[in-house]
Amino acid sequence: MINRRQLLGAGAAGATLVSSKAWGQTMNMGLPEAAVMDSALTQAPTRPTSGPDYNPVVTLNGWTLPHRMNNGVKEFHLVAEPVERELADGMVARLWGYNGQSTGPTIEAVEGDRVRIYVTNRLPEHTTVHWHGLILPSGMDGVGGLSHPGIPPGKTFVYEFDLTKSGTFMYHPHGDEMVQMAMGMMGMFVVHPKDPEFMRVDRDFLIMLNAFDIDPGTYIPRIMTMTDFNLWTWNSRIFPDIDPLVVNQGDKVRVRVGNLTMTNHPIHMHGYDFKVTCTDGGWVPEAAQWPEVSIDIPVGAMRAYEFTADHLGDWAIHCHKSHHTMNAMGHDVPTLIGTNSTNMTRQIRREQPEFMPMGTAGMADMGEMSMPLPNNTVPMMAGWGPHGPLEMGGMFSVVKVRQGIDADDYEDPGWYENPPGTEAYEWTGELPDFAQNHSPKTQITPKPTSKG
Numbered sequence: 001m002i003n004r005r006q007l008l009g010a011g012a013a014g015a016t017l018v019s020s021k022a023w024g025q026t027m028n029m030g031l032p033e034a035a036v037m038d039s040a041l042t043q044a045p046t047r048p049t050s051g052p053d054y055n056p057v058v059t060l061n062g063w064t065l066p067h068r069m070n071n072g073v074k075e076f077h078l079v080a081e082p083v084e085r086e087l088a089d090g091m092v093a094r095l096w097g098y099n100g101q102s103t104g105p106t107i108e109a110v111e112g113d114r115v116r117i118y119v120t121n122r123l124p125e126h127t128t129v130h131w132h133g134l135i136l137p138s139g140m141d142g143v144g145g146l147s148h149p150g151i152p153p154g155k156t157f158v159y160e161f162d163l164t165k166s167g168t169f170m171y172h173p174h175g176d177e178m179v180q181m182a183m184g185m186m187g188m189f190v191v192h193p194k195d196p197e198f199m200r201v202d203r204d205f206l207i208m209l210n211a212f213d214i215d216p217g218t219y220i221p222r223i224m225t226m227t228d229f230n231l232w233t234w235n236s237r238i239f240p241d242i243d244p245l246v247v248n249q250g251d252k253v254r255v256r257v258g259n260l261t262m263t264n265h266p267i268h269m270h271g272y273d274f275k276v277t278c279t280d281g282g283w284v285p286e287a288a289q290w291p292e293v294s295i296d297i298p299v300g301a302m303r304a305y306e307f308t309a310d311h312l313g314d315w316a317i318h319c320h321k322s323h324h325t326m327n328a329m330g331h332d333v334p335t336l337i338g339t340n341s342t343n344m345t346r347q348i349r350r351e352q353p354e355f356m357p358m359g360t361a362g363m364a365d366m367g368e369m370s371m372p373l374p375n376n377t378v379p380m381m382a383g384w385g386p387h388g389p390l391e392m393g394g395m396f397s398v399v400k401v402r403q404g405i406d407a408d409d410y411e412d413p414g415w416y417e418n419p420p421g422t423e424a425y426e427w428t429g430e431l432p433d434f435a436q437n438h439s440p441k442t443q444i445t446p447k448p449t450s451k452g
Helices: 004-010 177-182 342-351
Strands: 020-022 025-027 068-070 073-088 091-098 107-110 114-121 130-132 156-162 167-172 187-192 203-212 231-234 245-248 252-259 265-269 274-279 290-292 294-297 301-308 313-319 382-385 388-392 396-402
Touching: 107 114, 167 177, 167 252, 167 301, 187 203, 187 252, 203 245, 245 252, 252 265, 252 274, 252 294, 294 301
Parallel strands: 020 156, 073 114, 107 187, 203 252, 245 396
Antiparallel strands: 020 025, 068 073, 073 091, 114 156, 130 167, 167 187, 203 231, 252 301, 265 294, 265 313, 274 290, 274 301, 313 396, 382 388
């Protein structure tokens, strides 16, 4: 057997022989390579070298699982196992995932393909894989105890089915699902249209919404959390360590977003309106596509939207639930806005001289101040832009539209420099009179002076 650490250290793919049991049939055979990934950076797309042409997806802070052809069947090898994932610089989580990472690698294939997916279980308990949204035989659906027995630790099962429709789908366990998904076991499954020109775009980004509850200073998620998650992530990364979506001006761009958290997420993108073109149920006909600037992603669902990148700049993209753009949320922290903390601060500093009062005038100072934190903890707000702290975290990134970006170039181009006359600036001249509501039931606080 090849040592797992040797594989991860090499950052390459390795193959082992595993005793494979598939519903009563024991098969001793060479499995497809169990490719692994130890980088948390966005990997360049893998373009097809045979079969129908398609434009591959780019998994933000992720990668695509390689396959091999075997008598016309595309074979993949997923390994369910404990993993370590760098959620952000300075914070590592001990999770469960696939092939060295959480979230797992994206599986890509083409409508009409027959796929054979070997799933090796290296977890301490049984598992399954449910192919969320795919149309397939009942026995391949991955619901433990219903579709087939759970995959015991140390065993490999085989899933094999035809891809009858194109679209964006997900995969996750349906055995001890609450625990295994809370530990990070999930991934995306993209089926490209058989016709290469159908719904073709220039850039195709993929985001999985997931969340964890990890106490400051610890490494393992709390699995019994129902709603009070404190780390909201995209592909198991949190801002400011989520990569940007790099786009060439004029590109037609698709963003596919899947949600396997415990709540919905209204994804909002600045600078553009877009059309919703796909759900996990299928493609939306052109006449039925609707315009948005925010699209709500329900629990257990996927949405895709498209736009043409006409407008140069750095454009925020984020969940519009404000707490979901924060890190390490402390749900029991009191609100101190308007509080006079002078006496309290004086008393605390007798015991803790380095104490700094925060939050009496809002929380923006959290973005600028670098306070000591427990090991393996990220600040509530982080990230700096060209004009100061961004005061963001969690589910946030930037769409960077530039001229001259090559087709396979996804490197961060740096910050956009606003052309003269296109940036907000301080006004020091005379102000116009401002409008007031003169209703007797409305009071303005503080009351304006005659000078404004």
